[in-house]
Amino acid sequence: MPADTDVPLIVEMRGITIRFPGVLALDNVDFSLRPGEIHSLMGENGAGKSTLIKALTGVYAIDSGSIMVSGEHQSFVTTADAQAAGISTVYQEINLCPNLSVGENVMLGHEKRGRFGIDWKSTFEEAEHHMASLGLDVDSRSILESHSIAIQQLIAISRAMVLDAKVLILDEPTSSLDRGEVEQLFGVIRSLRDRGVAILFVSHFLEQVYEISDRITVLRNGQLVGEHLVEELPRDALVAEMIGRELDDLTAISASAGREVDRTGTPVLRAAGLGKRGMLESADVSVYDGEVVGLAGLLGSGRTELVRLLYGADRPDTGEIDVAGVRQRVQSPRHAMARGMAFSSENRRAEGVVSDLTVAENMILGIQAQRGWLRRVRKSEQDAVVGEYMEALGVRPADPTMPAGNLSGGNQQKVLLARWLATAPELLILDEPTRGIDVGAKADIQRKVAELSAQGLSVIFISSELEEVLRIAQRVVVMRDRRSIGELESSKVNLDHLIDYIAHKEGSVLQ
Known part of the structure; x- marks a missing residue:
């Protein structure tokens, strides 16, 4: 069930502005969270999503604006400050210790202690208690890396609950999961929402966003574009807001x-x-x-x-x-x-972009393979092919000498598309x-x-x-x-x- 709009906000960010050298990363952005809601933060790469999350979690200091958590003004200096205020984050790349046991990861820094130091029996039992509350049946003494990415995600969430998280930020949590694992994760997310935890959810998967969210906030180029109840925002309208294009373009x-x-x-x-x-x-x-x-x-x-x-x-x-x-x-x-x-x-x-080669070198690999390595592609032909597809596909930055590994995922995919289109298939x-x-x-x-x-x-x-x-x-x-x-x-x-x-x-x- 969506959060009650009469319930006081647990997070209220107003007029958040962050500047980096030569870049206005966030420009007077507002964002809020209520207890017991799942609120998706949407936008293209570079829209400001990560910057806003880092402002909320103490990674970045804000240049102007205010942050209130549970009705109190906050000025987080470190991530520990944010955790102390009840804010926990589970990232796409799980930030746990794979060589330690599940129980050690769940209880790290909060181990149960007895007269002679850490009481491991009680610590592992407490870890299993927290995991069981999320429907997770895992041996707390097993090594973390022996479990699937999906289970590790749930273990990371269990750790957040040990920290008594009131706000849980999930940054691309489903990118490596299959459909069954996504459903398991969504079941846990919904149970946390029903317990009053505020969930900030970030994902590229529109179907998942519409399946799990109560509200959606859209950022573009560091600015707030809109905030909507999910049932009031058609998908085409969401995409149009995110990329700044008219619905007619998407309809085409x-x-x-x-x-x-x-x-x-x-x-x-x-x-x-x-x-x-x-x-x-x-x-x-x-x-x-x-x-x-x-x-x-x-x-x-x-x-x-x-x-x-x-x-x-x-x-x-x-x-x-x-x-x-x-x-x-x-x-x-x-x-x-x-x-x-x-x-x-x-x-x-593994089978696409060669990260250490330049954008141009990646683009002409297909032609070169087609001809065989004894018939080198002439420099003039390379330049013509690369120039044509850099423009046609809108590869950014438009620098063919840049290592392809430095590009965003979307631009790497455009480079791959250019490679194969250049072979005239x-x-x-x-x-x-x-x-x-x-x-x-x-x-x-x-x-x-x-x-x-x-x-x-x-x-x-x-x-x-x-x-x-x-x-x-x-x-x-x-x-x-x-x-x-x-x-x-x-x-x-x-x-x-x-x-x-x-x-x-x-x-x-x-x-």
Whole structure:
């Protein structure tokens, strides 16, 4: 249940301004929290979310404005000051000691003591008591790093409860969790809300924000854009506020899914009965000229396994692949590239951006691999390619000599997209191209995919955000239990239909 608006605010930040050299990070921002509410703080990277949180938690001193907690003016100098006032933070990168036991992490600094020092038996029992209050059944003597990231998140929250947190800040807590783990975490968050804890929630996942939040505050360029009850803020309006664009611009992206595609000719790619032992049972997919085909399904459904087989990153045991109507054995990524295919992996760090290379060097890697390392890409050609895609994709900062590892996640993803577009593919496979990036960069990538498909490029598009799949794809192939179970025309279904189909439909095809 949403917080009672008659209850006094537990956090009240007014006119918060923070300046760094040459940057106005926060400009007269207001923010408030009530006991027993989940309040999401939204904005692109650089909007000021982290700066506001750090002002509230004693990491940054404010230049002007005021902070009140539980009705008292506060001037936090350290994070310990904020914790003493009842404010705890659980970060995306969990700030615990992986080599210590669960109980030691939960009770660190608050161990139970007896006549001869720490009473470990009582300390571990107290840790288990706090974890049990959150529905967490974990051996407090087990080593923290032996547990999943999801369990470690809940252990970090248990520690916050030991500190008697009245305000809990969760900064991207779901970025590494699967759907089941997210549901477990959300159950704990709701139970804390019902106990009167104020929750400040930060996430890039719009579906999750709408699922868990009572209120939403939006920042852009260090300024407060709006504060809304979640039921009064349509998703398109939220995105428009975050990125400073009109709803018409976002609607134009959505119109891509309704574009007519000619499927009377030979498909660019067709796969039938594709499978590999231990990876994929059986999957069918086809893609026509200028069509975006989305792959939808839960984590582990076989989406990534399918596209890896299509691209030759793994070899199938069963099934057949036709490229432009000709039977093929795609034995490696190099063979796939020679047949007009390009693949951007979901694993941006391990299989995507080379952090130590420059932006320009990353962009031309695809062309160089396509030609072979003995035929070097001329400097003039490199400059032309890099200049074209830096501008077309809006890579920021616009410095091709910068190490790619210094870019934000969204701009790294644009560099990867540029790498593969530069190879002039006929089929582009994008696996989670917008995961973990801000909404503005997501919209840029979605718009570019829509433009390219309208110009004739065929695309296979994977996203865990089902709303995104429906927005951009003309057709959706649904995956479950490592097999394709059917397909949907995006223009004929909504999000609820797609979710129901993933959960319940048995192997039929809807047109």
